[in-house]
Amino acid sequence: MSTKHWNVGIIGLGGIGDYHMNNLAKITNTSVGAICDVNAKAVEGVGDRLHLPAAKRYTDYRAIIADPDIDFLISGVSNKFHYDILKTAIACGKPIFSEKPFTRTIEEADDLLQLYEANPIPCMIGFSYRYRPCFQYVKGLVADGTLGRIRHIAAHYLQEENAPMFNKEYTWRFNKEMAGSGILADIGSHMVDAARFFVGEFTQVSGMMTTFTDRRLNKRTGEYAQVDVDDFTGFQSVLEGGVMGSFYTHKNAIGTGNQFNVTLFGDLGTVRMSVEKPNEVHLTLRSGENLQLTESVIHLDEKSVKPMLQDFVDYLEQRNSSSLPTLMDGYRNQQVLQAIIDSAQDGITRRL
Known part of the structure; x- marks a missing residue:
């Protein structure tokens, strides 16, 4: 049995974000430690619901990925942003669960693979x-x-x-x-x-x-x-x-x-x-x-x-x-x- 508690950062607060937060609640040694969405109103609403401090409510994905208190990330955003978020997570050495598809194009995928091979991180793609x-x-x-x-x-x-x-x-x-x-x-x-x-x-x-x-x-x-x-x-x-x-x-x-x-x-x-x-x-x-x-x-x-x-x-x-x-x-x-x-x-x- 694990003795570690995992603080999780959620990027994307739409339906997929809710789905993952509900599933995360069933895992005893995890909790939502920070949230991020480009929609500031959504961030405030979910932040209030989760009683998160203002410092853990982000509208910039780069900031939540760099947060040293966050152990791993769950990303459920539009396909366009998969590449940038995964690229930043690799650069920060931050474990991440990312929704599918992997990227929009094979060029983005090739670039990420090259970055990953130079600096591998634990990563899961959401083929549920x-x-x-x-x-x-x-x-x-x-x-x-x-x-x-x-x-x-x-x-x-x-x-x-x-x-x-x-x-x-x-x-x-x-x-x-x-x-x-x-x-x-x-x-x-x-x-x-x-x-x-x-x-x-x-x-x-x-x-x-x-x-x-x-x-x-x-x-x-x-x-x-x-x-x-x-x-x-x-x-x-x-x-x-x-x-x-x-x-x-x-x-x-x-x-x-x-x-x-x-x-x-x-x-x-x-x-x-x-x-x-x-x-x-x-x-x-x-x-x-x-x-x-x-x-x-x-x-x-x-x-x-x-x-x-x-x-x-x-x-x-x-x-x-x-x-x-x-x-x-x-x-x-x-x-x-x-x-x-x-x-x-x-x-x-x-x-x-």
């Missing part, structure tokens, strides 16, 4: 679905050979919120300068991480991207703004070992909530999982002399899986973790995203 019971269980099935040799992974990630009927307003996610890419960076990056988690590295990709709704109302200006990122992405791939991959994602799927489904096809069986039912795994096997078909639904205990932020604290305390998505996982993910974007633009399959 690794911490669902279904993901952990299926990882074990793959490792112990239950499915036989994996031949194909298929995944889709669908939501409905961007469909025209909902008149979703223009936000930073629809802007290339702010987001890097659209649906691919937003939720498609989770599909890439799932494939790497279960199978291994991508060796080639062929992508297609389009924009269904190319103008959205900016409520701040009262005018329609051009959407210059994808809101549909699909890609075929080859992963290490010759495993084939099929993936698509968009938020134009009427009737879906948070439908992230993954299927693995092996020589001995097939396994299906959905993050909407994180404690279930559907397993189909053939075995015995008559190749008897068995289908089962495995019910899992969510308490058997360590929460994501607890895993990061354990990592900082030098306890083992096999699942933790590191800075290198963020970098490899960005390489794949860039290859998909490049392939979609010129129609040429990219090798990685």
